[in-house]
Amino acid sequence: MSIETAAVKPAQAGNGWEPNILAFCCNWCSYAGADLAGVSRFQYPPTVKILRIMCSSRVEPAFILKALKEGADGVLVAGCHIGDCHYIDGNKNAEIRINNTKKALVKLGLDKRLRLEWISASEGLRFSEVIKDFTEEIKKLGENPVKHKIEPQIPSRASEGRRHVCSDGIRGFPLPKGNRDADERRFNASANKSAVNVQGSE
Ligand code: FES
16 A cells, blocks of 8 residues: 555544644743643643653654654644744744655645644643644544554755655655665664654653
8 A cells, every 4th residue: 555545544433543642842832831731720632642852943854754653643843932942043943844844744645644833831721722623633634544554754864855765665755866875874874863862852
């Protein structure tokens, strides 16, 4: 079954499936917003697992693709509002990076499973609403049809923005022949590094 033809099954009532959402929350705003939601007892579905990062710009495309490949039905990246990033332009860079990743995910039919939101430390209610809304959206999309089934095409940091193939599983992004070996080596290094970083930040 190719990625393009993978059938997306909408969630069916009573089948027991619940979305599995991974949320990357920046330490300074969104994570504090999530904390406030908990302290304030704002209700939201238990569909989200939160991973604290220092800034939304820390999220590499490799993290997102790895999450989608290994079981997430949706990925949320949440950071400070524009102008409030503790690293000045981190969230602006994150916005560019996430938009580029979304464009790449269109090819896989996964773009709606990635969302970027700005949530401040005082927006506990907004955090809960974002989780509720994203959960409903993922329920409509159904279970991620490609999890556990594909080798990800992960743009390495050095070549981010270029279209290329990183594994032999999918042929969506043609790579000039001579560059493939070098690109695959970069992919493997990037994926391994990403896995270590994700595990290390848990
Ligand atoms: S520190 Fe929050 S987005 Fe950069």
